[in-house]
Amino acid sequence: MKFVTFLAVFFVSFAVHCQYTNPVASQMSSQFIKADVFIGEDAYGYQYFIKNNVFFKIKGSEFMQYKNLALGKITRADIQNPLRIVLFYENFNTVVALDNQLSEVQKINFSEKPEGIVVSAAGMSSQNNLWIFNNLNQQLGLYNTIRNTYQAIGLPFEKNIKNYTSDFNYFYWIDAKNQFYSCDIFGKKKVLGQLPEYDSVSIADEKTVLFQKDSILYLFDVEKNKKTAIENIEKSYLSFHYKNQNLTIFTAEGITNYKINLP
Numbered sequence: 001m002k003f004v005t006f007l008a009v010f011f012v013s014f015a016v017h018c019q020y021t022n023p024v025a026s027q028m029s030s031q032f033i034k035a036d037v038f039i040g041e042d043a044y045g046y047q048y049f050i051k052n053n054v055f056f057k058i059k060g061s062e063f064m065q066y067k068n069l070a071l072g073k074i075t076r077a078d079i080q081n082p083l084r085i086v087l088f089y090e091n092f093n094t095v096v097a098l099d100n101q102l103s104e105v106q107k108i109n110f111s112e113k114p115e116g117i118v119v120s121a122a123g124m125s126s127q128n129n130l131w132i133f134n135n136l137n138q139q140l141g142l143y144n145t146i147r148n149t150y151q152a153i154g155l156p157f158e159k160n161i162k163n164y165t166s167d168f169n170y171f172y173w174i175d176a177k178n179q180f181y182s183c184d185i186f187g188k189k190k191v192l193g194q195l196p197e198y199d200s201v202s203i204a205d206e207k208t209v210l211f212q213k214d215s216i217l218y219l220f221d222v223e224k225n226k227k228t229a230i231e232n233i234e235k236s237y238l239s240f241h242y243k244n245q246n247l248t249i250f251t252a253e254g255i256t257n258y259k260i261n262l263p
Contacts, residue, residue: 153187
């Protein structure tokens with residue numbers, strides 16, 4: 001009798017396992033935010049977004065904002081370090097650093113630098129450095145914000161950057177042919193893999209990429225070269241972000257957070 005019961009439990013478990021071959025999203029929370037671009041949430045629970053080209057930081061009743069309309073459109077915001085936030089204004093070749101109160105602490109106009117730098121990618125790196133991609137020579141570099149010095153690292157890129165992200169130690173990018181790369185702070189470049197065609201993308205790390213193609217959201221395992229559609233999520237969204245199995249979907253109604261249950 002015990003053996004029969006064991007078999008029944010085994011086959012039920014096996015059937016359930018086979019049924020969920022794709023990552024399943026479990027909704028954790030949702031919040032209404034009226035924004036043009038949702039940037040993300042930091043480790044302290046503050047949320048960041050852009051509305052009418054104004055950068056906002058909110059948490060409960062706390063509300064802060066920064067605007068510098070003279071610099072044009074905010075191209076990118078890096079909130080890795082909540083104590084030193086980086087805003088990139090590509091049209092004016094300028095990076096602005098903010099403190100945790102969104103007060104401006106530094107403004108760097110690269111057009112004024114003697115090295116000849118035209119920035120097309122920027123992000124926070126380690127040891128008071130910024131990742132800077134110089135479009136003039138197609139080369140990645142580190143700009144030290146204390147010494148105000150620029151150092152090119154690695155060899156020039158062979159193809160244009162299509163999408164990119166960075167953390168303190170690595171710069172990740174996808175080129176025009178959908179090749180996926182990384183470069184560390186010492187200039188060591190690594191080819192990580194080939195990505196499928198996509199309409200939009202979120203790079204989590206060197207092993208995981210989330211991308212959207214034809215209104216379907218996929219989780220892509222770079223090492224296995226395998227994509228799987230994510231089930232049970234919003235079908236209409238403006239942007240998305242994925243990190244550590246946490247997925248944030250931004251829609252016209254606000255943000256929804258999911259936990260991705262991997263098969």
